[in-house]
Each structure stands twice: as structure tokens, then as C-alpha cells.
Amino acid sequence: xxxxxxxxxxxxxxxxxxxxxxxxxxxxxxxxxxxxxxxxxxxxxxxxxxxxxxxxxxxxxxxxxxxxxxxxxxxxxxxxxxxxxxxxxxxxxxxxxxxxxxxxxxxxxxxxxxxxxxxxxxxxxxxxxxxxxxxxxxxxxxxxxxxxxxxxxxxxxxxxxxxxxxxxxxxxxxxxxxxxxxxxxxxxxxxxxxxxxxxxxxxxxxxxxxxxxxxxxxxxxxxxxxxxxxxxxxxxxxxxxxxxxxxxxxxxxxxxxxxxxxxxxxxxxxxxxxxxxxxxxxxxxxxxxxxxxxxxxxxxxxxxxxxxxxxxxxxxxxxxxxxxxxxxxxxxxxxxxxxxxxxxxxxxxxxxxxxxxxxxxxxxxxxxxxxxxxxxxxxxxxxxxxxxxxxxxxxxxxxxxxxxxxxxxxxxxxxxxxxxxxxxxxxxxxxxxxxxxxxxxxxxxxxxxxxxxxxxxxxxxxxxxxxxxxxxxxxxxxxxxxxxxxxxxxxxxxxxxxxxxxxxxxxxxxxxxxxxxxxxxxxxxxxxxxxxxxxxxxxxxxxxxxxxxxx
Amino acid sequence: xxxxxxxxxxxxxxxxxxxxxxxxxxxxxxxxxxxxxxxxxxxxxxxxxxxxxxxxxxxxxxxxxxxxxxxxxxxxxxxxxxxxxxxxxxxxxxxxxxxxxxxx
Numbered sequence: 001x002x003x004x005x006x007x008x009x010x011x012x013x014x015x016x017x018x019x020x021x022x023x024x025x026x027x028x029x030x031x032x033x034x035x036x037x038x039x040x041x042x043x044x045x046x047x048x049x050x051x052x053x054x055x056x057x058x059x060x061x062x063x064x065x066x067x068x069x070x071x072x073x074x075x076x077x078x079x080x081x082x083x084x085x086x087x088x089x090x091x092x093x094x095x096x097x098x099x100x101x102x103x104x105x106x107x108x109x110x111x112x113x114x115x116x117x118x119x120x121x122x123x124x125x126x127x128x129x130x131x132x133x134x135x136x137x138x139x140x141x142x143x144x145x146x147x148x149x150x151x152x153x154x155x156x157x158x159x160x161x162x163x164x165x166x167x168x169x170x171x172x173x174x175x176x177x178x179x180x181x182x183x184x185x186x187x188x189x190x191x192x193x194x195x196x197x198x199x200x201x202x203x204x205x206x207x208x209x210x211x212x213x214x215x216x217x218x219x220x221x222x223x224x225x226x227x228x229x230x231x232x233x234x235x236x237x238x239x240x241x242x243x244x245x246x247x248x249x250x251x252x253x254x255x256x257x258x259x260x261x262x263x264x265x266x267x268x269x270x271x272x273x274x275x276x277x278x279x280x281x282x283x284x285x286x287x288x289x290x291x292x293x294x295x296x297x298x299x300x301x302x303x304x305x306x307x308x309x310x311x312x313x314x315x316x317x318x319x320x321x322x323x324x325x326x327x328x329x330x331x332x333x334x335x336x337x338x339x340x341x342x343x344x345x346x347x348x349x350x351x352x353x354x355x356x357x358x359x360x361x362x363x364x365x366x367x368x369x370x371x372x373x374x375x376x377x378x379x380x381x382x383x384x385x386x387x388x389x390x391x392x393x394x395x396x397x398x399x400x401x402x403x404x405x406x407x408x409x410x411x412x413x414x415x416x417x418x419x420x421x422x423x424x425x426x427x428x429x430x431x432x433x434x435x436x437x438x439x440x441x442x443x444x445x446x447x448x449x450x451x452x453x454x455x456x457x458x459x460x461x462x463x464x465x466x467x468x469x470x471x472x473x474x475x476x477x478x479x480x481x482x483x484x485x486x487x488x489x490x491x492x493x494x495x496x497x498x499x500x501x502x503x504x505x506x507x508x509x510x511x512x513x514x515x516x517x518x519x520x521x522x523x524x525x526x527x528x529x530x531x532x533x534x535x536x537x538x539x540x541x542x543x544x545x546x547x548x549x550x551x
Numbered sequence: 552x553x554x555x556x557x558x559x560x561x562x563x564x565x566x567x568x569x570x571x572x573x574x575x576x577x578x579x580x581x582x583x584x585x586x587x588x589x590x591x592x593x594x595x596x597x598x599x600x601x602x603x604x605x606x607x608x609x610x611x612x613x614x615x616x617x618x619x620x621x622x623x624x625x626x627x628x629x630x631x632x633x634x635x636x637x638x639x640x641x642x643x644x645x646x647x648x649x650x651x652x653x654x655x
Contacts, residue, residue: 421635421637425635462641486637487636519644
């Protein structure tokens with residue numbers, strides 16, 4: 001068959017046919033909200049790959065509802081592509097038989113529901129990805145036929161303003177629009193003269209003004225009042241025993257009270273150790289309200305963000321030297337770029353997890369919950385493709401080699417920070433991850449591990465820091481982990497002599513080895529003790545969502 | 552509510568002082584009261600806890616505490632309001648540090 005006989009334009013023709021079916025529904029690019037479901041029934045075909053935008057912050061919730069209302073007799077067997085499975089409508093698609101399979105990253109709130117759908121045989125989970133990995137596949141073998149996205153505003157031409165919560169939109173739209181896919185945007189309003197153009201009209205096929213603004217979850221707000229003394233103690237150990245030790249300037253913090261405690265100790269404890277300007281100057285981080293005091297104290301030079309955070313808009317706009325902002329003053333976040341930044345341009349990732357095993361493998365999958373990973377594996381993995389040097393990266397690499405005659409290369413610092421027991425006395429350390437059982441349920445060849453043990457460099461608990469770089473073999477690694485596992489069964493199973501020996505070698509360091517007295521671990525060391533303190537620190541610019549206001 | 556009573560060996564005798572109460576009362580998730588009185592080589596500890604079935608963990612927490620501190624001759628009362636072993640250990644250390652401090 002010669003090239004002349006081949007049809008190289010099937011995608012173009014398919015798109016044209018789909019758009020032609022909407023003639024009576026659309027006024028140019030505009031479609032009325034009440035026709036949303038009808039629009040989807042015209043442009044989506046059974047078996048399509050449909051990307052539904054929604055992360056743990058911004059959600060295309062109106063379009064999710066519209067999709068859940070299509071007639072399953074017409075639209076079925078969809079292959080969903082989603083960063084996050086968060087809304088009841090997301091799982092309803094499978095209950096109703098509209099969708100059959102999914103590739104996703106994270107499923108926090110719907111983790112239990114997802115597990116029961118798997119059990120009922122109503123969903124096929126092809127794979128759980130990291131964000132960057134999923135975006136990558138949009139450009140390789142999972143290119144969407146239709147993308148349903150969310151933006152703040154559109155103009156008459158169809159240009160989109162995504163504002164501070166740009167998040168995943170550019171990655172999704174680029175993959176869809178340039179491969180004959182159809183892009184449908186829900187917007188909060190039509191506005192002439194957009195503050196800036198985040199997505200050009202040329203890449204957008206339909207715009208619907210949603211009856212209600214898209215949902216945004218203030219996921220990264222932590223009330224300092226809820227930070228415990230144990231968390232203060234662990235944060236002090238991290239600052240003195242890791243950040244100062246390696247001179248960590250560029251980093252990413254996972255979400256949670258443990259890392260919020262670190263952020264709030266920088267201007268107090270960190271300052272008292274003379275660390276200002278020496279650590280934590282450049283961040284790949286969402287605009288955590290807990291970082292405000294460190295920013296105000298002059299600790300922080302730069303923050304690039306995956307998404308925004310409700311209430312931080314005016315503060316961010318007033319600090320353009322620190323945050324990435326547009327001409328309009330508002331932030332421009334971008335999850336794909338920030339994930340790449342966290343992976344390649346940061347020297348350290350620190351985060352929490354639900355379970356750690358004897359080799360340091362960690363997972364957030366627990367019995368009956370399919371939680372996914374989000375971005376943690378991109379942040380919490382040695383960047384094997386990295387080549388540029390920094391003091392922290394070189395030092396970690398030296399420790400990993402320990403004088404062995406191998407090609408010198410640097411290492412990323414990957415720190416897991418957990419209290420040995422979570423609430424209800426659930427141990428954070430286990431002999432066997434629940435992820436093994438989950439692999440069986442999901443029919444996976446390998447357990448869904450969030451961060452692999454050989455990527456982890458330090459495990460921090462209230463009992464101390466285990467430096468896994470300095471462990472000479474797997475047995476030492478196991479004893480180093482047991483040696484900080486406290487009174488969990490894993491901790492109680494330690495070889496006390498070996499643990500003492502590891503401590504003498506500095507592989508395990510207790511608070512007292514770092515010159516930190518337990519009694520100094522007081523909550524009044526935190527630069528803010530309440531959300532109100534954060535507002536005050538921001539000069540009144542931070543405007544917390546009402547659920548965080550108790551005054 | 553479970554009441555557990557322990558006696559652990561202490562690293563040494565606490566400095567004698569008039570019986571007083573030291574500790575972190577009303578701290579929300581765990582209270583520790585320390586007073587003098589008892590055999591100088593041992594530390595007597597009373598635990599009031601809502602959680603059942605964690606006896607062996609308490610035993611280990613308190614054994615380590617005895618190894619860390621010269622707490623001989625002290626009577627300690629712990630009201631754990633669902634506190635984790637980490638919190639209990641921290642409170643005990645804080646209480647003993649305060650005891651030794653006030654002593655000077």
C-alpha cells in the first residue's frame with residue numbers, strides 16, 4: 001500500500017464529525033450549562049479515553065456531574081484518565097457502567113470506594129501512576145480523545161484564565177488539543193479582558209459557564225495549634241541533624257503536620273542555629289500558610305508551586321519576589337513543571353507515610369484502601385538523570401559510597417518522617433506492607449510501593465534519625481530502621497547490641513546525640529501557634545477559609 | 552479505664568528532696584506526676600490508661616525510662632489520655648528533667 005492510499009487524517013476527521021454533531025447545541029464555542037450532558041453525549045464515543053481534570057485542589061466538578069448523567073446505553077466503556085479520584089461522581093461513572101477502566105495517580109477520599117469497586121468487578125485499574133508519569137503517558141500511549149477541564153474564566157473568543165490554580169490544565173490541554181482531541185472547559189465566569197491568558201482559545205473547543213464555581217480543596221493548610229510536642233521534637237532533629245548537616249537549600253516538603261512543624265521552626269529554632277540563608281532558601285512547594293513566618297523572616301528566596309492554596313492569593317500577589325506570578329499579579333502554578341522541579345532541581349524531599357517495612361519501603365496503601373501516590377514518588381526518588389552538583393547532593397553521594405572505589409555520583413536526600421505510632425496505636429513500622437495484599441486484589445505484578453527503600457536516605461521518628469546511606473548491608477539497614485521504630489513490634493524486635501553499635505557509628509542519632517534536649521521540644525517554639533498567628537504574620541494578607549477560623 | 556502498676560529498676564537514686572509534685576498536668580493528652588518516696592533503687596509507676604491490652608508496650612517504655620534516668624525512690628503517676636508511647640516517654644523525660652532542675 002502506498003502512502004497515497006493511506007488515510008493519515010482519521011483523527012482530524014473524527015474530531016470534525018464529533019464537533020459537527022454539536023451544531024444545534026453550541027453557539028461558537030459556548031454551550032449552555034443545561035446542555036452539558038447533551039454535549040458530552042454528542043462528542044464522546046463509547047470506548048473513548050476521557051481525561052477528567054481534578055487534582056487534590058481544583059476539580060472540574062460540574063463536568064464530572066454532567067458526565068455521570070450521560071446515558072450508559074450510548075456512552076459506555078470509557079477509559080478514564082485522572083490525576084485524582086476524589087469526588088463521588090468519579091466512582092459513580094463505574095457504578096453506572098459509563099466507564100470501565102482507569103489510569104490515575106491518587107484517590108485519597110475515594111480510596112475505600114475504589115477498593116470495593118475493584119472487588120465488585122466494576123472497574124479495571126490499569127495502573128497507579130505518579131503525576132509526572134501520568135502526564136508523560138498523555139503524550140505517548142494515553143492521549144485523551146476528550147478532556148474535561150476547569151478554568152476560572154473565559155473570554156468571548158474562548159481564551160482561558162486559570163489563575164493561581166493552573167495546576168494540571170496546561171499538560172492535559174496540550175496533549176489533547178494537539179492530537180485531534182476535544183477540549184471542553186467549565187469556567188466560573190465569562191469575562192472580557194482576561195487578567196492574563198493561561199490557555200489560548202485556539203486549543204479550546206467548548207466553554208461552559210458552570211452554575212457554581214469549581215470546587216477547590218484547601219488541602220495544604222495545617223492549623224499550628226494542632227502540632228504536637230513530638231512533631232516539634234522531630235522537626236528540631238530534622239533541621240539540626242539533616243538540613244544543617246547537609247546544607248539543604250533546595251527542597252520539597254510533603255503535606256502534613258510533621259513538615260508544617262519544620263516550616264514553623266525555621267524562623268525560631270533555625271534562626272537560633274544561625275541557619276538563615278544556609279538552608280531552605282528555594283522550594284518546590286504549594287503555598288503552605290505555615291511557610292509565611294519563614295518567608296517574612298527572610299528565610300525563603302523562591303517558591304514554585306504545583307497548585308495554589310485557598311486564602312493565600314493576596315499574600316502571594318504581594319510577594320512576587322518569592323512566588324511565580326503573572327502580569328496580573330496572581331500566581332501561576334503548574335503541576336507538571338513543579339513535579340519536574342521537585343525531581344531534578346531539589347536536593348531533598350521529606351514526607352510522611354502510613355507504613356514502612358524493614359527495608360525502608362513505604363506505602364500509603366492500607367487494607368481495603370487504594371490510595372495511590374500523587375507526586376511523592378517523583379519527589380521521593382533519587383533523580384538518576386541529574387547531573388548538576390550541589391553540596392548536599394555531593395555529600396549524600398559520598399556517604400552512599402563510603403570510600404568504595406566506584407564512579408562518584410551524587411544522591412538525592414529522601415527522608416521519611418513518621419511517628420512510630422499513628423492514631424489509634426497503628427504502628428508505622430511493619431514487617432510486611434499491606435501493599436502486598438493490594439497487589440493481589442488488583443492483579444498487579446508488583447506491590448504498589450510509594451517510595452522504594454533503596455531511594456530512602458533517612459528515616460526520622462521521635463526516637464531519632466536513621467541514616468540509611470551509612471548502612472553497609474541489608475542487615476544493618478534493617479537494624480537501623482528497627483533502632484528508630486520505638487515501641488512498635490518492629491522496634492521491640494531490635495538487636496540492642498547492633499543498634500548500640502550503629503549509634504556509636506552515627507548511623508542512628510538520638511535527640512541527645514544532636515544536642516537536643518527533650519524538654520526544649522515545646523510548642524511555644526513554633527513561629528505561629530494558631531491560624532490567627534499566621535494571618536498576623538502575613539500582615540493581614542492571608543485570608544484563611546472559614547473552617548480554619550475560630551475567632 | 553485500666554490501671555497498671557509497675558516497678559522498674561532505676562539507673563540511680565533520685566536526689567532526695569521534699570515530696571513535691573512535678574510534671575505536666577492538664578497537657579491534654581498525657582499527665583505525669585512525680586513525687587518522692589519509696590525504695591531508692593526502684594521507681595514505682597502507676598499508669599491509668601483508657602487503652603486496653605498494651606501492657607507489654609508500657610513495660611518496655613518504663614524499663615527504658617528507668618535506664619535513662621536516676622529515678623530511684625520516685626513514685627510516678629501517669630494519666631494517659633490515649634497518648635502514644637512517644638508522648639508518654641517525652642512527658643516522663645520532661646518531668647524528670649524538671650525534677651532534676653528544680654533540685655539545683
